[in-house]
Amino acid sequence: MADKLQFSLVSPEAELFSGLVDQVDVPGTEGDFGVLPDHAPFMAAIRTGAITVFNDGVETKYMIQGGFADVMPSGLTILAEQCTPLSDLSAEALAEDITKAEQALAAAEGDDSLDAAQHLDGLKLVQGTL
Amino acid sequence: MASLKDLQNRIKSVKNTQKITKAMQMVAAAKLRKAQEFAVKSRPYSDRIAAVIANLSASMAGSEGAPKLLVGTGSDNVQLLVVATSDRGLCGGFNTNIVRKAREEITALQAAGKTVKLFCIGKKGHDQLTRLYGELIVEYVSLKEHKTLNATIAAELGGKITSMFDAGEFDVCKLLFSKFENVMTQTPTIKTMIPALVDTSEGEVAGPDLGGAAYEYEPDEEGILKVLLPRNINTQIFSALLENSAGEMGSKMTAMDNATRSAGDMIDKLTLTFNRTRQAQITSDLIEIISGAEAL
Numbered sequence: 001m002a003d004k005l006q007f008s009l010v011s012p013e014a015e016l017f018s019g020l021v022d023q024v025d026v027p028g029t030e031g032d033f034g035v036l037p038d039h040a041p042f043m044a045a046i047r048t049g050a051i052t053v054f055n056d057g058v059e060t061k062y063m064i065q066g067g068f069a070d071v072m073p074s075g076l077t078i079l080a081e082q083c084t085p086l087s088d089l090s091a092e093a094l095a096e097d098i099t100k101a102e103q104a105l106a107a108a109e110g111d112d113s114l115d116a117a118q119h120l121d122g123l124k125l126v127q128g129t130l
Numbered sequence: 131m132a133s134l135k136d137l138q139n140r141i142k143s144v145k146n147t148q149k150i151t152k153a154m155q156m157v158a159a160a161k162l163r164k165a166q167e168f169a170v171k172s173r174p175y176s177d178r179i180a181a182v183i184a185n186l187s188a189s190m191a192g193s194e195g196a197p198k199l200l201v202g203t204g205s206d207n208v209q210l211l212v213v214a215t216s217d218r219g220l221c222g223g224f225n226t227n228i229v230r231k232a233r234e235e236i237t238a239l240q241a242a243g244k245t246v247k248l249f250c251i252g253k254k255g256h257d258q259l260t261r262l263y264g265e266l267i268v269e270y271v272s273l274k275e276h277k278t279l280n281a282t283i284a285a286e287l288g289g290k291i292t293s294m295f296d297a298g299e300f301d302v303c304k305l306l307f308s309k310f311e312n313v314m315t316q317t318p319t320i321k322t323m324i325p326a327l328v329d330t331s332e333g334e335v336a337g338p339d340l341g342g343a344a345y346e347y348e349p350d351e352e353g354i355l356k357v358l359l360p361r362n363i364n365t366q367i368f369s370a371l372l373e374n375s376a377g378e379m380g381s382k383m384t385a386m387d388n389a390t391r392s393a394g395d396m397i398d399k400l401t402l403t404f405n406r407t408r409q410a411q412i413t414s415d416l417i418e419i420i421s422g423a424e425a426l
Binding site: 040042081 | 168171174176178182280281284345347348349357358361364368
């Protein structure tokens, strides 16, 4: 199967997805990237944001908070720190997370504030897509 | 000889105990199923993270700037033992087995002239270790207030350990927990968490076949390892906690099953004695009546 990508999405609590897909878009710390079948071996850290899985014209989105993407010839594995399907995400919970992130940003100093700002941006982006 | 009334009371009390142990066994069975499910679900993640680290460490191992979490501090004088046990008793030899293993390890390390520090997770292990090695315990965390285990708890514990390591409080960190083999067997296991350098002698974690292409990293290897290594510790603690909770429930189920059976045996024995005593009393009553009648 050269035209499909083996994709698995795992978080510490469960394996959220495993199967063949067309394309996966991942928010990396250095910028978003898309993974197609036969991608070069590649490993990237992930920031807060939405993963988009394309399969047979259907888009599925997952909200992810931190983790790693590991692209190997055998496929793509995402090790998520926290991950929820966007359809299961409630606007209230997200709003609460955003308030927390804003507080964290206000309290953070130095390098931490950069991370906090990135986290907050990611959360707001996800909120926009809801 | 106990009176009939006494025997009746004893039978009643044993029956009540049996009801409780039976209920506990059933609760443990239900919880076991859930705990096992969680343990199985978390496995892909820990397997993958181990594979990624093995992969990365192979390329980082020789270099100077390799993070200390990966290669260690270069000495092994101060060793931190993280002993994970359960918070509740009544689960057979589960906690005692872990503590025994910890004791063996501590004795061996002390004999080799190392300084040992203890990090206790779970009340039961802490109670048992305080008696023997109270002065060695540097941290104690009880998970009692958490109803369900989740990655956040493990991340908290992992954060504590990592910051202790960064502060130079120990050189080597070992995790002690009970590996869940099946309902009947749980094996106390020791796993070295820091340094995280994967033992390549096992041969299982051979690097992935990249088809001749070079691995690319974004950000660089060091940046990734810096985040990945603490996370690996969290993951290992998390899976240890899950294995422990499955083991605890399995052990509790077996222990309560045994208790229920012993209570059943005891009830049978007591009922037999009760009936014998009752018959003996009837017989002696009859003899009294008959001999009274003959005398007339």
